[in-house]
Amino acid sequence: MSRFKDEAQGMPSQRQLRVGELLRKELSDILSRGDVRDPVLETHVITVPEVRVAPDLKHATVLVMPLGGVDADKVVDALGRHRKYLRGQVARRMTMKYMPDLHFRLDTRFDDDDRITQLLHRPEVARDLDDDDDEDGAEN
Known part of the structure; x- marks a missing residue:
């Protein structure tokens, strides 16, 4: 029997939740300031309601929703194109041994x-x- 009962049941650990919340806060801040130069992202207000982090902290699924749900697919595609830039910006703001790869999905x-x-x-x-x-x- 596993010592970590929550992980065995598929529940995220406290560490996953904490890292996910920190990523959500930093990504929200970067997107709200308009640091990404993209015509699609500059014309939409994007909310980041949740970030789900894998147990090994190597991958993070970022759930996003443009305000009003307008052009949602275009926004997700634009974020996907800029994911390396966003990962670098988040890495500068957070101190982690490994920065997770970001994967954007529509909420x-x-x-x-x-x-x-x-x-x-x-x-x-x-x-x-x-x-x-x-x-x-x-x-x-």
Whole structure:
């Protein structure tokens, strides 16, 4: 049995979470200042809601979302083109033995939340949920 129960279950370690948060803060700062000279990135406000770091701290997946979701694919492509520059800028601001390679992905969690909300408000699901409430009320 592993001493590190959370890692065995796929949960990130405290170190992964801490490094991810530091990377998120530095990348957000770099992108908000407009340090990257790219026409796509200069015309969009980009948020970095989360950075997921691999257990060996060699790779980091950066979840990004342009404000309003406009031109999301173009923004992710532009960030991918400038990932070495961004990695170098972050490396100057952080003191780590190895700087993780950055991989940019679109954050679709909000879209997933909206889709689930719409599914829960469908008449068939609402009817099933009402039936469950009626059964609970009859038992009490």
